Amino acid sequence: MAKSKNILSADYFIKGILKGDISILSRAITLVESTKEEHQSIAEKIIDGVIKKSGKSFRLGITGVPGVGKSTFIESFGMHLVNNGHKLAVLTIDPSSQKSKGSILGDKTRMEKLSVHPDVYIRPSPNSGSLGGVARKTYESILLCEAAGFDFIIIETVGVGQSEITVSQMTDFFLLLMLAGAGDELQGIKRGIMEMADGIVITKADGNNVQKAKNARTEYAHAIHLFPPTESGWIPKVTTCSSINNEGVKEVGDIVEEYKRLSIGTKYFQKKRVKQQKEWLHQSIAAYMLDSFYNSKSIQTELKKIESSLSTSSNNPHKLAAKLVKKWKK
């Protein structure tokens, strides 16, 4: 990362990204992730310079509880993609990475073949900021990867709850990985998350697990038919997969291809992309506001004073916050 003093020009980044230079792409993503004003202003210029070349990828969101085998699935599915001529970028959103660092390194080493493949770029989760901030950063990272020539983007997330909603909002297809026989409750799979899925893959369908996985597939396929029809008109598909035997991986690729054809045909694909832009607009508004507030020198001084006056007694931070924002706005 260049020091702020001798920060490189937006032009340098734009040219590098459009040439597909991975090291320049990485540094541009670091700028996108920064909350510093000078980094943000150059990031804005970089996005401006490459945005016309972005958008030309398929964006796939993948979720599932820890232990479901996301990394091994991405390893085998990713190899399937690059063997079919795709250039693949894998980005991660991990809402718990703020506290428990290091999980990503683990993931990266688990994706042994992908992580050294010349047509693959793996980028861990930005590890600071609110989920909304992370969403904006990830969305802009997608655009930069696309401009650098990656035509298939995987966004991986873990968790139960809001991060899934966020990822489903920024992707074209949302894939849910599930274990057979682990109990829906334990997998934290609420109806809401199943309803967001465009596809469900029962993982680890190997050894003694094959029959259980098949049963689970039948069950979920049945459950999905009871859901209200999706906005896209697509009926979510359920399939089984063994990443270690490399079975069922191509089928997932076929499902994604079929969805792509259908949704582009019905123009739902384009409609969803516009929705993603809207989401990005609102995330950017929040991020821009907070960054410029906290970057203000006079606010920083004021905040220090207020923070040191806080005590267990009768302060009302809500009121202090309102005052401070009003002052900043003037």
Added chain:
Amino acid sequence: MAKSKNILSADYFIKGILKGDISILSRAITLVESTKEEHQSIAEKIIDGVIKKSGKSFRLGITGVPGVGKSTFIESFGMHLVNNGHKLAVLTIDPSSQKSKGSILGDKTRMEKLSVHPDVYIRPSPNSGSLGGVARKTYESILLCEAAGFDFIIIETVGVGQSEITVSQMTDFFLLLMLAGAGDELQGIKRGIMEMADGIVITKADGNNVQKAKNARTEYAHAIHLFPPTESGWIPKVTTCSSINNEGVKEVGDIVEEYKRLSIGTKYFQKKRVKQQKEWLHQSIAAYMLDSFYNSKSIQTELKKIESSLSTSSNNPHKLAAKLVKKWKK
């Protein structure tokens, strides 16, 4: 909820809350949860009027994956508390409730005895807004409940990731419920969440499960000793519990009591409360900014124009967001 036209005076709410009127408390919490300007301004006054009477409770955060038995645990632990003279409020943070409504009603009916007890107040999660917004609303709801005389507050959350961090930041004691033998990975229990816990309860220690639960307790107690020492100096306790046989419930109460004594003695308790205020200040800043931005009539008009101009082509919402915020600030 009163219509905005004939909204009641802050004074009415303040007096009602301080008298312990549950129906007035509920309506005040609804105001706290609202993003409307007129509701926010009265909420601010209500908090101002009751804040001196708040703070006098023990705030307990509870988490665990779906299926671990949170509701049944809270039912039996809550009954233990009220039988010991406490007045109990149970608040919920559910980051997935935006999409999958209805889980809360289920929870409430599962807390059969608590939900009809005169000394208990159960309030479901505010079902809109970002996690940060929900955090502010929940924190302010805690204050109102305390002012209404509730001296024990339980904040329940579900999920893996940020909502735990949020809840641990707003409580005095963070309790993690776990199932024996379900596999840590499957329970989504990352080291980070275990490190936040002040206590771990192995639930469903009944029937065939008793030995497994005991083994799990030994394992976790061992694991905890390998963690770096906590800031409070407290060594997190691990215990087993059967909510259906009502066994081990009193022990959880004893652990909480012991923690309270210790942390008040070392002044860590007060220190953490100041930290909570700081967190509240920052959440309030973000919430106040966004609310007043989106409540601005001219911004609303401008936003509509921008949103309808968005397309799959070469817009840069990041840039549009910056422009819009600058305009609003003027």
